[in-house]
Amino acid sequence: MKKTEKTGDKVKKAPEHLRFAVLAADVALFTIHDGKIFVRLIPVNRPPNYVKRLGLPGGLLLPHETAEEAALRLLKTKSHIADEHIWLEQLYTFSRVDRDPRGRVVAVGYFALIPWSALSEREQGESEGSYWSTLSDARNLAYDHDEMLAVALSRLRSRVAYTTLIQKLLPAEFTLTELEEAYEIVTGRTIDKRNFRKKIEKLGILKELARKREGGRHRPARLYCFASSTVKEIEVL
Amino acid sequence: MKKTEKTGDKVKKAPEHLRFAVLAADVALFTIHDGKIFVRLIPVNRPPNYVKRLGLPGGLLLPHETAEEAALRLLKTKSHIADEHIWLEQLYTFSRVDRDPRGRVVAVGYFALIPWSALSEREQGESEGSYWSTLSDARNLAYDHDEMLAVALSRLRSRVAYTTLIQKLLPAEFTLTELEEAYEIVTGRTIDKRNFRKKIEKLGILKELARKREGGRHRPARLYCFASSTVKEIEVL
């Protein structure tokens, strides 16, 4: 629908001195697994400042791309996670003049979510140095990625508390205990099982499925899914 | 403290084909006055697409500036509002490839707040076509500024509801009725006077001043100020 409008005039290219910066997109991609939050890191090797460091997947925009398109492409090429289930939200744009010692780079930061269950076996593991790191191991990253990761985490936690965003970290079908655990992992707080179930029921955001999860040596658990795949702004926790 | 690190190597300039875009900063500057929200607009005259249109104050970044510094400079030069009391928050970065028909421009959008009382008489009025517009008049703006304004307003409203951001729209000293009116203007809802005062008192975010506002033909009103100039995240409304 919307496209570059052609006019009789030639398109003026901005003068060289105003095209001083390159644009980058960097992504903090999170998943939850085994009771912990993980973030995807890639090796960074940019002498002389950054050798054998880790960083968030990211890189430069190409001329035909939006920042969001670049973020998804770079997740694919740099961190080897290519999945249509990735949820992406813009976070903040970092424009400090000296944030990259090699020159002026303005980075649009994103945070992204993916359910562990949506990852292939290959994606769950390590690929060309790119791997899932616990938060406590993700320190001393290259560039300003420590700050970016901190902003991303704080945004993730606050958005989970007043939206239905948690669904982007869960498989399509899940039990109430799994939902509760996901909230506990992200918020870092334990939740009362009975109060939690009452609240979720009143919110009406779930659809009860006929099937149950069987196989444990205990009572089978009812399965649920989200009634809407849209992330809604409701007081959740 | 942090500055561009010099190394033995020469600083590599990114290749031309990656420096395709120019960076812009655009600002939705709000104030409240006379029971309404106003936004500062400037005339836009960029043939062939935008002639005699209005837009948000904004423009291109210079090489030595962060986006935030550019936003403040452009408020000064384009909308003629230069005030140390301006509160500025980054909003969203707009990177659609065709958002500016003249070429690739990536814009970092900001929203900004200023108390009407902090404006000089000159700044309250019109200056070289730049003026305070009501929200209902601020339609059909140039570029994607309609969208930017909508995002800014929605962010303003939601942040006012869970922070003490309202202080950035109020004079240093104010009455409880003025505070209540500010909330009513921003949220578009009427508030019960007694419940409001109870809540504000319990939050403990105000400091009661000794002075009163006299002069009306009615009982003088106690004056208050915010206990802290930091914007805190507390459930306010």
Next chain:
DNA sequence: CCAAAAGTGTTCAAGTTACACCCATGC
């Protein structure tokens, strides 16, 4: 029959909502 997680209600405290009258001043 034992271990393990699933599922289910009640009580009390706190917070939110609705609502009406007297007070202090200027004219």
Next chain:
DNA sequence: GCATGGGTGTAACTTGAACACTTTTGG
């Protein structure tokens, strides 16, 4: 003395927090 906005309390209701036992399955 009257018009104007400033200031104050209580009762009903809703929400949130704390807390323990029975159920269903697999082995």
